[in-house]
Amino acid sequence: MPIIRAEVWASEDDTRVFAQRLAAHPAVGGAFIELHGELGAGKTTLVRHILRALDIGGRIKSPTYAVVEPYETPGFPVWHFDFYRFNDPREWEDAGFRDVFATPGLKLAEWPERALGLLPSADLVIRIEAQEDETRHVLLKAQTPLGVELLP
Ligand SMILES: Nc1ncnc2c1ncn2[C@@H]1O[C@H](COP(=O)(O)OP(=O)(O)OP(=O)(O)O)[C@@H](O)[C@H]1O
Ligand SMILES: [Mg+2]
Numbered sequence: 001m002p003i004i005r006a007e008v009w010a011s012e013d014d015t016r017v018f019a020q021r022l023a024a025h026p027a028v029g030g031a032f033i034e035l036h037g038e039l040g041a042g043k044t045t046l047v048r049h050i051l052r053a054l055d056i057g058g059r060i061k062s063p064t065y066a067v068v069e070p071y072e073t074p075g076f077p078v079w080h081f082d083f084y085r086f087n088d089p090r091e092w093e094d095a096g097f098r099d100v101f102a103t104p105g106l107k108l109a110e111w112p113e114r115a116l117g118l119l120p121s122a123d124l125v126i127r128i129e130a131q132e133d134e135t136r137h138v139l140l141k142a143q144t145p146l147g148v149e150l151l152p
Helices: 012-024 043-053 090-094 097-101 145-150
Strands: 003-009 032-036 068-072 077-082 106-110 124-130 136-142
Touching: 003 012, 012 043, 012 136, 032 043, 043 077, 043 106, 043 124, 090 097, 136 145
Parallel strands: 032 106, 032 124, 077 106
Antiparallel strands: 003 136, 068 077, 124 136
């Protein structure tokens, strides 16, 4: 049974604090995390804060055109996927995504619904909903024991 938590991020500061806590968790290096939400919900923003908290410097790109951006940390690799423009299932094999998901490391995926049926089941599903103000309503769904560990 999945475990669901609801949070409110009052500002991007809260997004950053959540990212820092997640990045500091010893289990994060083996997690697959899905990020759901409309355009501009704050998925990439959350990923950027996670990458920064993992001490990944330099330019953090939005992977929309490349589908995936790989990063290295001292402890584990990180892959930031954005499946927004993913529409050819053959790319899954051709681009080596199957191999990525067979490799240990942190995987973060925006627009995972566009690769439905190809992606494995996520440890943690994060759903971000932007409100009229800067506030974000956030649902965290843990679907595996690892995901439960990662919950606040
Ligand atoms: N509490 C908040 N958390 C995250 N982002 C916020 C927050 N408040 C405001 N923002 C702003 O909202 C925008 C979110 O854009 P972002 O690129 O992260 O969205 P996205 O969900 O990745 O969209 P897309 O589906 O187009 O990739 C950023 O400009 C960010 O600064
Ligand atoms: Mg994005």
